[in-house]
Amino acid sequence: MNFKKFTSPTHLIENSPGIAKYFKKYGIFIALLFICIILTIATPNFLTLQNMVMVLRQTSINGILAIGVTFVIISGGIDLSLGSVVALTGVAAASFAHPGTHGLIVPLLVGILIGLGIGVINGLIITKGKVAAFIVTLGMMTIARGLALVVSDGRPVSNLSDSFNFIGGGAFLNIPIPILLFAAVIILSSIILNYTKTGRYIYAVGGNENAAKASGINVHSIKMFTYIMCSGLAGLAGIVLASRITTGQPNAGVAYELDAIAAVVIGGTSLSGGAGKIIGTVVGALIIGVINNGLDLLNITSYSQQIIKGLIIIGAVLLDRKN
Amino acid sequence: MKKIQLASLLIIFVAWALSGCNRNQKKEIVIGVSMLSLQSEFVVNVKDAMEARAKEKNIKLIITDAQLTAEKQVQQVETFISQKVDAIILNPCEVEASSPAVDKAKAAGIPIVNVNSETKSTPNAFVGSRDEEAGEIAMEQLAKLINYSGNVVIMDGNMGQAAQIKRSVGAMNVVAKYPNLKIIAEQTAQWDRAKAMTLMENWIQSYGSKINAVFAQNDEMGMGALQALEQVKLKSKVVLVSVDAIADALQAVKAGRLNATVYQDAKGQGAGAIDIALKLIKKELTDKKEVLIPFKLVTIENVNDFLKK
Missing domain, CATH: 3.40.50.2300 (Response regulator)
Structure with missing residues (x-):
């Protein structure tokens, strides 16, 4: 079997002619650009270096989550437990981050390992237990939320060390740490998906699971990998969020999975699996981030914000698909 | 109907009074509590205050979490009614949608106290702040x-x-x-x-x-x-x-x-709700009592008083 066929969703594009090919490839970039141009005209406060950095930082948590779930969705799965995992890992990490108790490495490890562990559990039940991913991760969504409440006794975990708070609030060479982490995640994920065997297999499993199995791919371990990756990144996002707001909040991250999945879908990844790109997801997350930022800058009322946000999301995808 | 309930309440009281000398057989007072959401720190503080006061007074609490859903809250109160609790404390989810919980408790002759927020139906007592x-x-x-x-x-x-x-x-x-x-x-x-x-x-x-x-x-x-x-x-x-x-x-x-x-005085509200419920159970109190717990401004001058609480 020739996997080259699956290596990238752009194989479709390569066969389509001229201008259509151009739009197919860049439609979502154009949508982002379009929104940015409108906001630049609407308010002088949008297109400034300070605001651009801010939008990137505000997007980084959703961006990290969206990249994680991109792996899962390309492989044909779904993960609804992200928001709760963010809360659980944030609260757990924060519990080990009080000043003068542990080194910075302890809360970081706790957060990431809990994330990875949840990925292992999700993956095992989905592959070995043969339960639909939707159900497993829906169950995990309430379990992780419950655990977050148990761990924190229903209260925010505050009084965190400066070094822990640096992750969300600090900067290196004037670039906020969350943005650097987001960038690192983008690069690493792109490498895994585009240049490794595992990456190609993820597309193959999502494209046609039976064919992938027939050709000798260990479908279970590929799926396991995607769920572990996804929850592990949710653990990272949980740490960044807790650090950014300087508390572990058991009720943080509600519905974050929806924003993450929205970013993935806006970015051109098909919910039925087999196709998608990290860069698309990044642009999708940026569209959501820019909309949130822009609507606040324009001081649009809360009620209308929700309507406009929904319309822009659907519109952006329409613009992409039409082309 | 009312008479039967009154009679049964009387019987319970007599039984409770008679068995007072024997602690093991004493019928303890049970209060059912339905809280708005135990994911909110303030609500958890109110709940903790209730538990502390209930322990002092030897009252058993059945605490449930309505998770912001009025429908769930009404079901919880229905369960309390069938469990024949002595009183119900309701921390309402919604003004309108939680009202049936109040109506049902009153229809069953079980005293009900609203804590922290209001419902359209008037409970036997309200403890909260404006x-x-x-x-x-x-x-x-x-x-x-x-x-x-x-x-x-x-x-x-x-x-x-x-x-x-x-x-x-x-x-x-x-x-x-x-x-x-x-x-x-x-x-x-x-x-x-x-x-x-x-x-x-x-x-x-x-x-x-x-x-x-x-x-x-x-x-x-x-x-x-x-x-x-x-x-x-x-x-x-x-x-x-x-x-x-x-x-x-x-x-x-x-x-x-x-x-x-x-x-906002979570302790005052939680403890106040238990006290009022107890008074209602003991018939020391008539209907429609409103206990307002005042808010207090906290600035750097008086913050230490609140940190101790």
Whole structure:
């Protein structure tokens, strides 16, 4: 079997002619650009270096989550437990981050390992237990939320060390740490998906699971990998969020999975699996981030914000698909 | 029907009184409690206060979490009725939708006490605070700190919730008194710290140093706004006042970072609800009692009194 066929969703594009090919490839970039141009005209406060950095930082948590779930969705799965995992890992990490108790490495490890562990559990039940991913991760969504409440006794975990708070609030060479982490995640994920065997297999499993199995791919371990990756990144996002707001909040991250999945879908990844790109997801997350930022800058009322946000999301995808 | 209930209640009382000498066989008082959401720190504090007072008084509590759903709350109260509890304490989810819970308890002859927020149906007693008062106290202090003149931004809670509406009403009553107070932006951050931080960053981007003061309708949002302001070193120029007096906010007031918060007395409400319920059970109290627990302004001068609580 020739996997080259699956290596990238752009194989479709390569066969389509001229201008259509151009739009197919860049439609979502154009949508982002379009929104940015409108906001630049609407308010002088949008297109400034300070605001651009801010939008990137505000997007980084959703961006990290969206990249994680991109792996899962390309492989044909779904993960609804992200928001709760963010809360659980944030609260757990924060519990080990009080000043003068542990080194910075302890809360970081706790957060990431809990994330990875949840990925292992999700993956095992989905592959070995043969339960639909939707159900497993829906169950995990309430379990992780419950655990977050148990761990924190229903209260925010505050009084965190400066070094822990640096992750969300600090900067290196004037670039906020969350943005650097987001960038690192983008690069690493792109490498895994585009240049490794595992990456190609993820597309193959999502494209046609039976064919992938027939050709000798260990479908279970590929799926396991995607769920572990996804929850592990949710653990990272949980740490960044807790650090950014300087508390572990058991009720943080509600519905974050929806924003993450929205970013993935806006970015051109098909919910039925087999196709998608990290860069698309990044642009999708940026569209959501820019909309949130822009609507606040324009001081649009809360009620209308929700309507406009929904319309822009659907519109952006329409613009992409039409082309 | 009423007579049977009265009679059965009497029998229970007699039995309880007779068995009073034998502790093991004593019929203990059971109160069913349905709380709005045990994911909210304030509600958890009210619950803890109830548990502490119940322990003092040897009362057994059955505590349930309605998870913000009025329908679930009504079911929980129905279960209490079939369990024949001695009284019910309701921390209502919604004004209208939680009302059937009150009606059903009253129809079953079980005394019901609303704590913290109201329902359309009148319970036997209400223990809580007037949220308008919180808005008034906070906005009054904010106005004073900027000499009754300047640009103010307001962070709302979840739009349409009773606390959001009433705190807004209270704040606006004060704003109406001072013509030089100008509300330049008002937006919801859904009671959430992370959302408030993002909103404040975006406002700073829009209005920059034009903002003289921020009123956040709860401390979580206040803390988020505080971090956004401190991040760009604007806090020294902006007055920030929020409501609830959660632990983080008290620490921030003590450190001089947050200008003021408003203390909503969770302990007073929780303990008060148990006391009133007990009085109703013992028939020491007639209907429609309203116990208002006042809000208190917390500033750097008096913050130590609240940190001890």
